[in-house]
Amino acid sequence: MGANPVPLRALCRRVLPSVPEQVRCIRAYSGRMKYRHLHHAGNFADVHKHVTLLAALGALKRKEKGFLYFETHAGRGVYDLADSAAESRHGIGRLVGTECVAAPLRRYLVLLEQLRVGRGRSRLYPGSPWLAVSELRAQDRAVFVESVPEEARALERALSGAGPVRIRAEVGDGFEKLRSALPPPQGRALTLIDPPYEDTRRDFERTSAAVADAIKRFPTGVVAVWYPVKVARDTERWLDGMARRITRAMLTAELRLYPADSRVALNGSGMLIINPPYQLDVQLAESLAELYGRLAVGPGGGIIVQPREPR
């Protein structure tokens, strides 16, 4: 007679030390967490996020001193658009083979080409970890956290042989792991927080708390948060709340493809940057204006690059 199987809930509680990790485990393995970034890879929001990230990394690299790059929600590092091309047609699909002027956009296209040519596969798309690692130097360090074990294993494979940068990929809850990473020994850091917002309200709440905690632990660190723009009033309310909670300089950089409150899944893509590097606003205004010119689908969209003072 076989032993009784241990119920999933009890098993997660037994093997994981903290309650958030246990909850994540139960959700992941009970099939409730269905998000797979593959379906969205290379869409307009990914392009906007990745170009903004490259601009921020470029700004940090103006100083010789190394920094920590930390990603709380890393994904699998490289995606094959042959498996899921629909959304990417309106994103990266519009840029491939075109000439761009703004430096972060040009860099983005160079890296895309490097990945595709280097691996001999013309439908690959680089996720943020792959792009970041391509930009980091020997004096920098990178830590990536991904909660889905299969995605984390793919990430390790995607980043293997990645140049001189010291990298660590971990399976777990990115919000939790960020707590023990700050302040970094290097005295400089860029953190990217890029949740799936599958459970939208909870991810917004956890993101706000994680940013507040990160800034408390390391007040001068740069933190970049991706957020979806759906209902404009909700987005503004969340940003206002952040400005009240975080007493540091902030910058929002949004690319909106559809008029406010349209009934499409995603009207726009936003990046909130806390402690933005010097002149990042100027560079993003130029880059995103050019990007919008390539991706626009009709009237009513546009870009917003706006410094926000703490309240």
Ligand SMILES: C[S@@+](CC[C@H](N)C(=O)[O-])C[C@H]1O[C@@H](n2cnc3c(N)ncnc32)[C@H](O)[C@@H]1O
């Ligand atoms: C939007 S995707 C990340 C995309 C990636 N940053 C990029 O731009 O290439 C979000 C990822 O976070 C993972 N995830 C969800 N909740 C998480 C958590 N609490 N901690 C770490 N990873 C999580 C998902 O499995 C998914 O791979």
